[in-house]
Amino acid sequence: MSELVRxxxxxxxxxxxxxxxxxxxxxxALIDEMNAALDKAEEAGLPVILTGAPGMFSxxxxxxxxxxxxxxxxxLVCRGxxxxxxxxxxxxxxxxxxxxxxxxxxxxLLLSSDIRIGVKGDFKIGLNEVVIGMTMHHAGLSLSxxxxxxxxxxxxxxxxxIFAPEEAVAAGFxxxxxxPEALIPAALAVAGQLSNIDSRxxxxxxxxxxxxxxxxxxxxxxxxxHSSL
Numbered sequence: 001m002s003e004l005v006r007x008x009x010x011x012x013x014x015x016x017x018x019x020x021x022x023x024x025x026x027x028x029a030l031i032d033e034m035n036a037a038l039d040k041a042e043e044a045g046l047p048v049i050l051t052g053a054p055g056m057f058s059x060x061x062x063x064x065x066x067x068x069x070x071x072x073x074x075x076l077v078c079r080g081x082x083x084x085x086x087x088x089x090x091x092x093x094x095x096x097x098x099x100x101x102x103x104x105x106x107x108x109l110l111l112s113s114d115i116r117i118g119v120k121g122d123f124k125i126g127l128n129e130v131v132i133g134m135t136m137h138h139a140g141l142s143l144s145x146x147x148x149x150x151x152x153x154x155x156x157x158x159x160x161x162i163f164a165p166e167e168a169v170a171a172g173f174x175x176x177x178x179x180p181e182a183l184i185p186a187a188l189a190v191a192g193q194l195s196n197i198d199s200r201x202x203x204x205x206x207x208x209x210x211x212x213x214x215x216x217x218x219x220x221x222x223x224x225x226h227s228s229l
Contacts (some may be wrong), residue, residue, distance in 0.1 A: 003019060003033065004018070004019055004020045004027070004029055004030040004033045005017065005018060005019065005030060005033035005034050005036075005037045006019055007036075007037040007040055007041070009044060009046065010049075010184075010188060011188050011191070011192060012046060012047070012188075012191055012192045012195040013046050013047050013048070013049045013095075013187070013188055013191035013192075013195075014037075014040065014041035014044050014046045014047070014048050014049070015049045015051070015184075016034065016037045016038070016041065016048060016049065016050050016051070017051050017052065017053075018030065018034075018050075018051070018052040018053070018057070018058055019052075019053065022056065022059075023056065023058070023059035023060070024052045024053060024056050024057065024058040024059060024106070025058070025059060025060065025061065025062040025063070026058060026060060026061050026062060026076075026080055026105045026106070026109075027061075027062035027065060027076070028062075028065070028076060028079065030062075031079050031080065031083055034083060035083070035086070038086065038087075038090070041092070042090070042091055042092070045091075045092060045199060046092060046191070046195065047092050047093040047094070047095060047190075047191040047194045047195055048090065048092060048093070048094045048095065049095045049096075049097050049184075049187045049188070049191055050087075050094065050095070050096050050097065050109065050113060051096075051097035051098075051099050051183070051184065051187070052098075052099045052100065052106075053099060053100075054099055054100065054180065055099065055100035055101065055121075055123070056099065056100045056101050057096075057098045057099050057100055057101060057102040057106050057109070057110075058101075058102060058103075058105060058106030058109060059101060059103050059104070059106055060103050060104025060105040060106050060107075060128075061073075061076055061077065061080060061104060061105045062076065070228050074137075074224060074225065074227070074228065077137050077139075077224060078139075078221055078224050078225055080105050080108070081137070081139035081140075081217070081220070081221045081224065082221060083112075084108055084109070084111070084112035084139070084143060084217070085214065085217050085218065085221070087109070087112040087113060088112050088206075088210060088213070088214060088217070089206065089207060089210065089214055090206075091199060091202075091203040092194075092199060092202070092203070093114045093115065093191070093194045093197075093202065094112075094113045094114045094115075095113060095114065095115045095116075095117065095187050095190055095191060095194075096109060096110050096113035096115070096116045096117065097117050097183050097184060097186075097187040098110055098116060098117065098118040098119065098125070098174060098183075099119060099180070099183060100119060100121070100123045100180075101123050101124050101125070102118075102123075102124075102125045102126075102173070103124060103125070103126060103127075103128055103162065104127060104128055104129065107125055107126055107127055107173055108127075108140060108143055110125070110173050110174065111143045111144065111146075111147040111148070111172075111173065112143065114206075115175055115190060116173065116174045116175045116176075117174070117175065117176055117177075117178060117183060117186055117187055117190070118165045118168065118169070118173075118174040118176070118177050118178075119165065119177065119178060119179065119180040119183050120165055120166075120177050120178070120179055120180070121165065121180060122164070123164065123165055124162045124163070124164070125162065125163050125164070125165060125168040125173050125174070126156055126160075126161060126162035126163050126168070126171075126173070127140070127144065127156050127157055127160065128160050128162060129157075129160065130157075130158065130159070130160040131160035135228075136157055137220075137224045137227070138220035138221070138223040138224050138227070139217060139220040139221050139224055140157075141157065141220065142213070142216055142217045142220045143217070144156065144157050146213050147172050147173075148171055148172040148173070149170070149171060149172045152170065152171035152172060155171075156171060165177050
């Protein structure tokens with residue numbers, strides 16, 4: 001059985017690579033492996049780099065699960081939101097190295113990371129929930145409202161617009177763009193710089209700065225447990 005999340009230490013970073021087929025779908029099994037990899041990263045005490053396959057960061061939740069039943073869909077959505085909560089409160093810096101398309105939960109993983117580096121190219125980034133007939137979940141609203149610029153929040157969440165990488169920077173999904181071949185070197189360079197900060201101070205400051213947001217996100221996840229899409 002192949003790994004859905006590959007974990008390795010490169011230079012001064014824990015590199016986590018999503019590897020779940022063409023779409024890098026976020027499934028229950030992938031979330032399990034992601035949490036196991038994050039456990040290793042936490043023990044290593046190094047900055048985390050989260051990336052995907054060339055051209056595909058993640059296309060979102062596993063559609064087979066999402067289409068199976070409302071109950072199963074909401075279970076997966078809530079587990080994905082709990083993963084976002086863990087990333088936002090992680091003890092070390094989390095760097096998303098967005099290797100291509102990032103749609104739906106793929107885009108939410110960007111919104112859950114501290115620093116987001118994307119690649120130039122013909123890629124799609126954004127939230128398509130309303131386009132495919134899904135009411136945005138409470139946790140998704142919490143993540144979007146905190147990280148997206150206001151005008152782009154309306155366009156993205158309410159209207160389902162998808163953006164090219166350049167506009168995804170303006171929207172707030174990404175912080176900077178590099179050429180595809182420079183993605184991992186750029187992420188490793190940032191991780192190297194961040195490895196010099198005091199990890200305790202970083203973690204405590206992160207928790208203090210995001211205290212209200214993390215609390216509201218937890219409340220949103222609980223609301224989602226008792227609602228439908």
